[in-house]
Structure formats: C-alpha cells, structure tokens
Amino acid sequence: MIHGILRDKPTRLFISFTAFFVANALIAECIGGKLFSLEKLLGLQPADFTFFGQQHLSFDLTCGVLLWPLEFIMTDIVNEYYGPRAVRRISYTAVALISYAFLMFYLAIYIPSSNYWLTSQTKNGLPNMQVAFNGIFGQGMWIIFASIVAFLVSQIVDVTIFHKIKKYTGEKYVWLRATGSTLVSQLVDSFIVLYIAFKIGQGWSWQKVLAICLMNYIYKFVMAIVLTPVIYLAEARIEKFLGHDTTRKMKRAAMGLEEE
Template sequence: MTSKKDKLFLFLATFFVANAIIAEIIGGKLIVLGDASFSFMLNFGIFDTQVGPFILSVGVIPWPIVFLSTDLINEYFGKKGVRQITNIAVVLILYIFLIIYLTMIPDAAEGISPVTDAAYGQVLSQSMWIIVGSIIAFVVSQIVDVLVFHVFRRRTGGKMLWMRATGSTIVSQFIDSVVILGIAFYLPGKINLSQYLGFAITNYSYKVLIAVIITPLIYLGHGLIDRYLGSEVAEEMIEEAAANSQI
C-alpha cells in the first residue's frame, strides 16, 4: 500500500510537473501588465536601459504553483526530491516539444481542418533557442534553489521558513530570468544588451513580487502537510531532508 509520504510526493510532483509543462506550452503569448506606456530609464554607467512597459509571457502565470511545489518538496524531501521532479519535468517537456514538432510535419486537411498549418504553428511552435534557453534556465535555477534553500535553513537553525522559501526563490529566479532571456533572445541577436537588461529586470521584478505574495501559502501548505502526516513524521522528514541536502 502506498504510504502517506509517497502520496504526498506524488501530489506535489504532479502539480509541479503539470504547471512547468503548461508554462512551456503557453509561453509564446506576451501580455502587458499595467499601463503600456509606463517606463523609466536606468543608468548603468556606459549605457542607459529602459525598464518597462512590463511585458511578460503568459507562461509566468502557472509559476507560483511551481515555486510553492518546489519549496514544499525542498522542505520535506530535500535535494533528492527536487532533482527527481526536475528530471521528470525536463524529459516530459522535451517529449511534448518532440510530439508537437512531429504533428507539424503533415499538412492540415485543406477545407476540412478548422485549424490551418500557419495557425497551428504560430500557437504551438517555439524556436530552438527558446526551448534550449528555457530548459537550461529551468535546470540551473532549480539547482540554485535547492542550494540556497538549505543554506538559509542551516543559517537559521531550521527557523524562519519564509526566509529559506522566499529567499531561495528570489535568488534562483534571478538566475532563471538572466539565463532564459540571454539564451533565447540576446545571444541570437533578437534584442540588444539594453533591451535584454530591461526585459530581465521586468521579468525578475514580477517573480520577486509573486514569491513574496505566495509566502503565506507556503505556511498554509506546511501546516496542512504536518496535519496530514502527523507532526512527528513531518519533523522526521524535514530533518532527514536537511541532512541529505548538505553541500
């Protein structure tokens, strides 16, 4: 019979993987948060960078669930648990992109198919740079998240859950924003350095805001899990996760 620990991991992993995959598939649509004319300039010494308007991919919408799932898996299953769900997500994302690519090869039935090849490709296709950039950024940011999470945990003696959960997300998502925009857009020459920095700042600002907003949900999730497992079992899992995640 499946134990409560296994059921918990399966539940958290399912939400993590599902939302990570959804974010990849819907990421091609861009939206503007707030006033489309809002912007300001930042001076970096040798050049100025325009920050704003706040243009984001709709792929960021499911990421709060990814953040929350990562923090809870980090807390109860440690580095090994995060590595497992990250590997699963990467394999499934690659598989999905492969299937999408294969389905784009045959022509749509002209006059019959309600979706044309052009419309199908415009919605579902992603450039190779975006695919590579998003996967590398995802893996690297997850590795950084685990390291920072458990560094904060040791420094605080297991106290201040908000610091290790929110702090690790803030640090790891800086890496994520810089890497994905750099590989997907700056390196191929689609944007210049000033635009790259501006987009990175706006994307990172959104992620920091979300990380702070969902902090109460981390405490709620922690409390529900402790009640589900029992305080003694939950504490044992947390201690084991911390011990097995030593750098």
C-alpha cells in the first residue's frame, strides 16, 4: 500500500506542499520576533508617512513578512489543484504544529540551565545565554495567540474568496483569483495580528493600530502583485510533472465538478 501511495504523483506533490507549507509557516513564526528596515534593505532613505495622525511612519517590518507571501501562494496553488478541504487540512496542521512548537519553546525556557552554558558565549558579547534564549524564543503570549488566530482566519478567507472567484471564472483569470484572494486575506491577517497583540494586549490606540496596519498592508499589497507570476510558473511546473490530463481532472475535482 505504501509503495502505491508513494508512486502516486498527486499524492507525492500534496505531501511536498504540506511539508513546505508547515515548515515555512513555522520558520516565519520563529523569525517574526526580529524587526528590519525595508528601506535599509533596499538602500533607500527611511519613509516618512503620516496616517491617522501617526507621524514618521516607515517600513519597519517583522522578518516573518519575508516568508508569509509564500504561504498565500501555496494556499492558492493547493486550492487550485486539491480544493478548499485540502487547504483547510494543511492550515489546521500548520496551526497545530506551530502551537506545539511554541509550547516546546516555553518548556525549554523554564528547564533549569547548565552553569557552563549560561556563560559559554561571554566572549562573544552574550554574558547570559538564558536571557538571550528567552529573548529569542519567549515571544509574548498575546503575539503568539494573535499570529495563530490571524493565520487561521486569513487562510479561511483566502480559500473562500479564491474558490468563489474560480466558480465564476472557471479556468480563466488565474491572476484574478490568486491575487484577489491574497490581497483580501493579507489585509485580514495584518489587522487581526495588530488588534489582538497590540490593541488588546498592549492598549494601543485605534489610530496607531490602523496606521501600522496600513503600512504593513502596503508592503503586502505590493508583494502580492509582484509575486503573481510565480503562480503561473508553479502551474507550468505542476502540469509538466503531473501531465495535462491529470491536472485537468484535479482542477475540475477541486471545483466539485464531475468529469464529462
């Protein structure tokens, strides 16, 4: 039985998608504690926007946003070939494993430290490794909860909008359903994270929440447009791997259509 599963190309492809999807989401969560300057990365002067009365806003973003666009691309690809149920399955799997990972991080934080390890990096400028470890892996519970809720809700929004657009357009306008669903779901994701983690968790004003949300969304909006060609490239590679007939049948099955 196992050999039959491994020989089935659509099954192998789905396993690969799921593994990458979960790993990418977990990495994004782990590196999300670091902020970077997009302007510095691009060699530009810092932006100086004013939104909702909040001045001197620039693109100081979490490193997680470097990877999250790939999640939404993967969502659209899986939705295209395997349907909404498959997207929900890998999304729930990712949420469960991310939650498990953070639980293990917190257990590791509270395990008693070795005296040798505590001072092992003093010569490298880290006098207390426990403090450093806590700073990297001990993200606030509000932020963890917010990111998980935002991820799950935005995935559901993405798959729903994608599927509704596809029902109207059929096989045409891949860019419309992929980019359109991503643009909406990214907005939902940005708002939920900021609302839960900082409005509820830290008492930010609505003006600050909306201003930072808009700055984050500007970046995500641009990336959604820029990465649209990746969908077409991925589809071409998938069709080459699976064959035209198989991909046609998978797409129709994903839409809930019976073969003629």
